[in-house]
Amino acid sequence: MIDLFNHWDDIYKSKDHKKTSWYQQHSTISYDWILDIATQDDAIIDVGCGVSVLTDNLLEKGYTDISLLELSTSALNTTKSRLKKHSNKLTFYNKNILDFNTGKKFKFWHDRAVFHFLTNNKDQQIYIEKLYKHLNNNGFFLLSTFSPDGPKECSDLNIVQYDVNKITKLLGDKFKLIKSTFEMHQHPNGSKQNFNYFLLQKV
Numbered sequence: 152m153i154d155l156f157n158h159w160d161d162i163y164k165s166k167d168h169k170k171t172s173w174y175q176q177h178s179t180i181s182y183d184w185i186l187d188i189a190t191q192d193d194a195i196i197d198v199g200c201g202v203s204v205l206t207d208n209l210l211e212k213g214y215t216d217i218s219l220l221e222l223s224t225s226a227l228n229t230t231k232s233r234l235k236k237h238s239n240k241l242t243f244y245n246k247n248i249l250d251f252n253t254g255k256k257f258k259f260w261h262d263r264a265v266f267h268f269l270t271n272n273k274d275q276q277i278y279i280e281k282l283y284k285h286l287n288n289n290g291f292f293l294l295s296t297f298s299p300d301g302p303k304e305c306s307d308l309n310i311v312q313y314d315v316n317k318i319t320k321l322l323g324d325k326f327k328l329i330k331s332t333f334e335m336h337q338h339p340n341g342s343k344q345n346f347n348y349f350l351l352q353k354v
């Protein structure tokens with residue numbers, strides 16, 4: 152069985168992160184939807200943050216309570232040192248999301264291209280339990296995954312593609328869909344990757 156920690160850590164140690172397929176120079180839909188919903192002092196978590204600049208973008212807008220969870224120590228250290236001067240507004244968790252436990256609750260849970268790596272129902276259910284437990288009542292879940300016409304794998308790992316029907320069925324009656332949209336993300340190598348974005352609310 153693959154050691155996920157080493158798998159991801161090796162990617163961040165060996166690759167220029169600006170060449171990774173998921174790289175964005177500025178966050179797009181995630182940024183817009185968080186700005187629409189969350190106030191500057193709401194608790195936000197970015198699950199599987201990697202070295203994403205979403206947090207940099209939110210800090211520039213005055214957000215004050217952002218948690219960053221990431222499996223790869225190397226990625227998390229890169230992000231931590233880049234954001235050093237904002238450390239009083241940030242909490243870091245070097246964890247597998249499936250082992251995450253804290254007393255803190257969040258108004259907004261963000262996941263871009265992480266949940267879709269959970270390919271079996273047991274892991275998906277553990278993730279959903281963690282999500283439900285750590286979200287405030289009426290809190291928001293922004294999920295971005297590859298769409299059914301997007302890639303079937305990423306970084307040599309299989310993924311699960313989602314559309315509205317599939318994600319709402321999986322989340323059952325614990326969440327209601329607020330909106331969804333589609334994005335054609337440009338891979339730094341020039342190819343296109345189709346993503347779906349879902350905004351859901353805990354009920």
Ligand SMILES: C[S@@+](CC[C@H](N)C(=O)[O-])C[C@H]1O[C@@H](n2cnc3c(N)ncnc32)[C@H](O)[C@@H]1O
Binds near residue numbers: 246263268
């Ligand atoms: C495709 S990258 C996306 C990174 C970031 N969300 C972004 O949009 O730039 C997936 C990230 O999820 C992390 N990851 C994968 N499985 C994870 C898990 N079970 N728990 C926490 N992080 C995980 C990887 O290390 C990697 O940084």
